[in-house]
Amino acid sequence: MPPIGFDVSMPSIGLAGLLVGIGTRYGAGCTSGHGICGISRLSPRSIAATLCFMAAGIATVFVTRHVLS
């Protein structure tokens, strides 16, 4: 089994799951939906969504790892 590592608490995982659930529905897609399927169809919505969630993910990791801790 390949390694699987979590570095956040259970409440944070719960909050993350909630945001991912809401965001997936509002944004009509996720990493595989927009990031793989949508971009490979050259969908402008998927390209825009992927840029947005990559930027938000990078900003979140920056804030949680390098600003708050």
Added chain:
Amino acid sequence: MSAFAAFASGLLFGTGLLVSGMADPAKVKAFLDVTGRFDPSLAVVMASALAVAFVAYAIAKRRSASFTGRAFDLPASRTLDARLFGGAIVFGIGWGIAGVCPGPALVLLGAGHAAGLVFVVAMLGGMVAFEVVERRGRAKLVPVAEDA
């Protein structure tokens, strides 16, 4: 045949996520940690997946139905709206907090991780909350919304 194709696709997808490291939250966060311990290897995973999917969609475009005889159901919308951007940003924040997105979450659940279970239950909760808010919104604007 359709159920078998769905099962085989899911098995292949899940195995791919596990083997590539996409299902490892620590690796996903290292991919997003561009100013820290940055690990760009998932970009190679994404590029390879895109190359395969690009060919698959090129084949699909020349067909009227899938190999199992089902009609294709591809999204037609091309408009960029606030919902798309807002949803993608909310998704990205959640993705950045845990390093988990929906596909890998199911892999973690299947692998028996307690954190996978917590994430999936919360994610389904978020999806249900979205449905409830959507239905309320629709119920309020019944007569006008038909033309909009």
